[in-house]
Amino acid sequence: MGFLVEKTTWRERTLLALSVICFFLPALPFFWLGLGEAIPVYVPIAPTVGGLATLSILYLSNFRIGTVAASLEPVRWHLAYGIRLSQHQVSESFSTLRVQVDSTSEVEISLKTTLKGIVISYKAGATDTGWATMVVPLVTVWPSIIALFTSLWIYIKCARYVRNDIFPLLPADGVLRHVVSHDDIGAMLVKHAAEDHRLFSEAYEADRDTYWDALAVIVCLAFFGWFVLFVILNATSADPDYMHRVMDALVPSIAGALACAIPSIWIVRRRLKPRMTRWRNWMTRVDRVWKVEATKSMPEDSAPSSFEVLSEATKDAPMLMKSLRKAAIDKDWNAWSTLIFFIWLGMPMIVEGYWSMTLFAIGQSGNAFPVLAIPQVGGGFALLVVAWIYYNRWKRRQDAVVNQELANWNHRHEEPRHRMERFLEKLQSDV
Amino acid sequence: MSEAVLPDRPDLYVVVRMLERLWRVGEPMLKTKLQVAANVNYNIFTKYLIWLISRNLVVPVYGQDDHERVSITEKGRKAYRQLVEWMDEFSRGQRGNI
Numbered sequence: 057m058g059f060l061v062e063k064t065t066w067r068e069r070t071l072l073a074l075s076v077i078c079f080f081l082p083a084l085p086f087f088w089l090g091l092g093e094a095i096p097v098y099v100p101i102a103p104t105v106g107g108l109a110t111l112s113i114l115y116l117s118n119f120r121i122g123t124v125a126a127s128l129e130p131v132r133w134h135l136a137y138g139i140r141l142s143q144h145q146v147s148e149s150f151s152t153l154r155v156q157v158d159s160t161s162e163v164e165i166s167l168k169t170t171l172k173g174i175v176i177s178y179k180a181g182a183t184d185t186g187w188a189t190m191v192v193p194l195v196t197v198w199p200s201i202i203a204l205f206t207s208l209w210i211y212i213k214c215a216r217y218v219r220n221d222i223f224p225l226l227p228a229d230g231v232l233r234h235v236v237s238h239d240d241i242g243a244m245l246v247k248h249a250a251e252d253h254r255l256f257s258e259a260y261e262a263d264r265d266t267y268w269d270a271l272a273v274i275v276c277l278a279f280f281g282w283f284v285l286f287v288i289l290n291a292t293s294a295d296p297d298y299m300h301r302v303m304d305a306l307v308p309s310i311a312g313a314l315a316c317a318i319p320s321i322w323i324v325r326r327r328l329k330p331r332m333t334r335w336r337n338w339m340t341r342v343d344r345v346w347k348v349e350a351t352k353s354m355p356e357d358s359a360p361s362s363f364e365v366l367s368e369a370t371k372d373a374p375m376l377m378k379s380l381r382k383a384a385i386d387k388d389w390n391a392w393s394t395l396i397f398f399i400w401l402g403m404p405m406i407v408e409g410y411w412s413m414t415l416f417a418i419g420q421s422g423n424a425f426p427v428l429a430i431p432q433v434g435g436g437f438a439l440l441v442v443a444w445i446y447y448n449r450w451k452r453r454q455d456a457v458v459n460q461e462l463a464n465w466n467h468r469h470e471e472p473r474h475r476m477e478r479f480l481e482k483l484q485s486d487v
Numbered sequence: 488m489s490e491a492v493l494p495d496r497p498d499l500y501v502v503v504r505m506l507e508r509l510w511r512v513g514e515p516m517l518k519t520k521l522q523v524a525a526n527v528n529y530n531i532f533t534k535y536l537i538w539l540i541s542r543n544l545v546v547p548v549y550g551q552d553d554h555e556r557v558s559i560t561e562k563g564r565k566a567y568r569q570l571v572e573w574m575d576e577f578s579r580g581q582r583g584n585i
Contacts (some may be wrong), residue, residue, distance in 0.1 A: 241510065241568050244575050354511065357523040361507040363567075364500045367574055475573050480499055481568070484540050 071117055072208060078109040079204045103200035111190060114211045118166070118177045121218065122226055125173035132167055134235050135176075138225040140250040141350045141390060142262055160186035161213040178222070180214035201256045242349060245362050249346035252369050256342060259379040260335035267357055270324045274317055276399075280440075282313035287410060297417055298418050331379065338372065341365055342353070374462055391450045395443055402439030409433035499570075501525055501535055506544065506559060506567040515548040515556035539563070 083106030124131055128151060136153055139146045145156040153165040162181040167174050182190065189206045193199040227233065236243045288306035345362045348355045355362075409432035416426050508524035509516055522532040536557065539545045544563035548556045559567075 239568065239572065241571050248571075248575055357520075358526045360526070361500070361504040362570060363503045363507055363574065367500075370574070370577055424567050471584075476499065476570065479569065479573075480497060480502075483544075484497065 067119065071113060072211070074121075075110045075113040075208070075211075076204070076445055078113055079106040081111060082106040083200065101197065104194055107190075107194040107200045107203045107207075110207055111194075114207055115182070118179050119218075121165075121176040121222065123170075123173050123175050124226070124232065126232055127170055128167055128174055130232065130235050131174045131176070134232060134236065135165065135222070135225055137236055137246065139221070140346075142221055142247050143250075143350055145250065145254045145257065154181075155217075156183065157213055157217045159183060160189065161210045161217070162186070163214045163217055163222075176226075178214075178218050178308050180211045182210050186210050206271060219247070235447060242352065245349040245366070246346070248366050249342055249349055249362065249383075251365060252343045253339060253346055255376060255380070256335050256338045256369075259376050260332060260339065262432055263332050263335065263379050263429055267324065267328045267332065270328070274320045274324065276318035278313040278320075281316060282309050283410075285309035331375070334372075334375075335379070338369060342369060377461060378458055388450070391446075395447055395450075398439050398443035400448065402436045402443065403437030405432050405438075405439065409436065498513055498534065501527055501531075502539070502544075503567065503570060505535060505539060506563050509545060509557065509559035509564040510564060510567055515550065517554060517556055521557055 071175050071268075083103040123171040131203050132148065132151075133155065136146050136148055139153065139155055147154045151167045151169075153167075155165065157163055160183055162183050164179045164181050166177050166179070168177070186206075190210070193202040193206070238244075252291050286309040289309055293301040293304055295301045295304065342365065343354075345365050347353070349362055374461045409426075409429040412426035412432070416429075504525045505521060508521060508580065518532075518536070520530060521536075525532050527535070536545070541546060542562075543560055544566055545557050546560050548558045552555055
């Protein structure tokens with residue numbers, strides 16, 4: 057038995073209808089009764105529940121594409137090569153291919169070994185941007201209807217991609233006749249260009265995330281610095297009028313915060329922008345090679361060879377490794393959530409404590425000094441210090457991993473370089 | 488074609504540019520077109536061509552129109568494949584680390 061391509065259109069349509077029903081069933085009370093006066097507790101979160109039901113149905117369902125009586129490796133190679141020829145980024149693991157359809161959609165193709173052969177199935181998915189367009193409207197409740205449309209839209213794009221691009225890769229008669237050899241020069245160049253393009257795109261995205269994270273940290277620190285400066289200036293002012301004290305403290309504290317923030321932003325820009333530009337340039341160059349190799353077209357007359365471009369690209373491997381490994385902390389979910397937890401707990405404690413003391417100072421909270429305000433502010437600062445220490449430790453661990461991998465890389469990659477040099481020397485003497 | 492002074496150590500990229508273009512075209516190619524693909528001046532191109540011919544990586548071909556063409560040999564094809572394989576091995580290790 058060979059490939060058995062299974063038509064999944066009716067199942068996809070059923071699923072789409074089901075997901076719309078599952079959105080409106082729980083969400084209807086919100087849109088129907090939401091504006092009424094006496095609303096049950098459930099109603100305010102109804103659209104979110106409906107949206108989650110829709111997402112679960114669309115993005116957890118696995119669709120069977122077909123079965124092939126072959127071993128896993130050739131089937132995976134055949135599919136991955138075909139996908140790369142259509143210039144889609146694909147990352148391979150043992151039994152999974154993850155294909156980026158466009159900037160919002162992703163398809164996960166699973167290959168399962170059974171007694172009958174390799175069962176191929178797919179699951180719709182989304183990129184980070186795609187998930188953001190679904191999850192953000194969902195958690196903000198009112199616009200959750202937007203999440204319904206974006207989730208359907210992304211799902212349809214995935215299903216269409218599988219139908220138009222993956223199905224044609226599978227021969228209908230069930231026999232894999234033309235599997236391109238691993239050592240075919242064209243296939244090697246296509247794979248190499250596609251993989252390099254994927255890595256440069258990921259490095260660009262990682263640096264872009266780091267860039268925006270750094271800007272966010274600077275803005276937060278500037279805000280925090282302004283706050284501390286404002287409190288100190290306010291507390292040390294001798295002016296008896298509270299509003300005068302506030303106005304006197306406001307301008308220098310804002311100026312101080314801006315004086316620190318603006319040069320910091322300039323430094324971050326100067327450090328990260330050139331690297332981002334470098335990855336963008338590589339993406340363009342490698343994309344050109346990928347297109348030439350995938351379409352088997354002729355490059356421009358004086359264009360560098362594919363080998364030359366791809367060899368040059370490997371020289372940037374250490375920097376690439378640094379960018380990918382030093383990706384922003386928000387890629388490390390555990391570290392990111394711990395850090396946010398400390399900040400989320402610490403900041404309100406400081407603000408609340410300071411607010412209590414301010415109310416006492418202007419005589420709005422009675423005569424009793426807010427005793428709890430001091431430990432509250434102290435505790436808030438302590439939590440921020442803990443967050444800072446935690447982040448530094450995380451960063452040190454990341455640096456250690458990068459350094460170790462760079463050392464391994466230098467060691468492991470001497471050999472192919474030497475081989476090429478020896479090859480030329482041998483040719484030189486081989487007359 | 489007279490024997491020109493061969494480069495002490497040929498530039499890998501120039502060698503590959505010529506082999507890759509001949510492999511891609513898959514048929515004998517006019518020398519002038521190959522020179523454009525190699526992106527070097529005529530003198531250097533001639534030296535490299537002689538170098539490649541003397542190592543049996545490419546072979547001159549004369550067509551019916553008397554124009555001299557160049558074609559890649561099986562040895563040249565294997566040499567190019569070998570270089571691509573090494574480069575692939577090189578970057579596979581790099582991707583493995585990432």
